[in-house]
Amino acid sequence: MLLTTTINGRKKELLIRDNDYLLDVLRKEGYLSVKRGCDTGACGLCTILLNGSPILSCSTLAARAQGKEIFTIENFPTEAKKFASFMANEGAEQCGFCSPGFTLTVIAMSKELENPTDNEIMHYLNGNLCRCSGYMSQLRAIKNFLEAIKNEGC
Template identity: 85%
Template sequence: MLLTTTINNRKKELLIKDDEYLVDTLRNAGYLSVKRGCDTGACGLCTVLLNGSPILSCSTLSARVQGKEISTIENFPKEAKLFASFMTQEGAEQCGFCSPGFTLTVIAMMNELKNPTDDEIMHYLNGNLCRCSGYVSQLRAIKNFMEAIKNENC
């Protein structure tokens, strides 16, 4: 099957199998920031943005993204670098394996929720697992990042 989609603002035509999952399609196309983790949609490592909303690519058939826009972390170099600095400042960044999916989820959340509460942030991030750090430092980093972006102090 020929999949026509847009990946990181570039139109792509990719040959896929009918039963192929998006994580495999993206990794085969060279987007190695899309990680394979649980293959059950429970860890968030494979998160990408589909038309601006986070999805789990390990549980999305590639055929379902026909004609849609996909964004991986490579589409947000400035935001990713800035967010990483906030994570580091709070001691929330350790191995970095979960960072691409986690960062994409934060970017999508910022576009959807303008002034989220701590509970709303944690609810939005539900399913993004980090095995290295606690979520308290991540929450602080997210709040500081959002405040800096809002005040354009970056």
């Protein structure tokens, strides 16, 4: 099957099998920030944006991306660097393994939710597991990041 999609702004035509998962297709194409974790859609390591919304690529057939736009963390270097600084400032340092999926989810949230409550943020992050830092420091970093980009008009 020929998959026609756009990855990080570049149109791609990829030969895939009907049962290929998006995670495997992306990694084969060199997008190594998309990571394999649980293979059950529970950890968030494989998160990508599909037409702007976070999805779990380990449980999404590649064929579902036909004609759609895929974004990985490589498409957001400025936002990722900025968010990382907010995480570090709040003591929410991470080993980096879950960072790409976690950061993509926060970027998507920043475009979708306006002035989210703590509960809305936690709900949006459901399924992003981190074993390196406490979620309270992450929550503070996210709130500060969202406030900063709102004030900058981004």
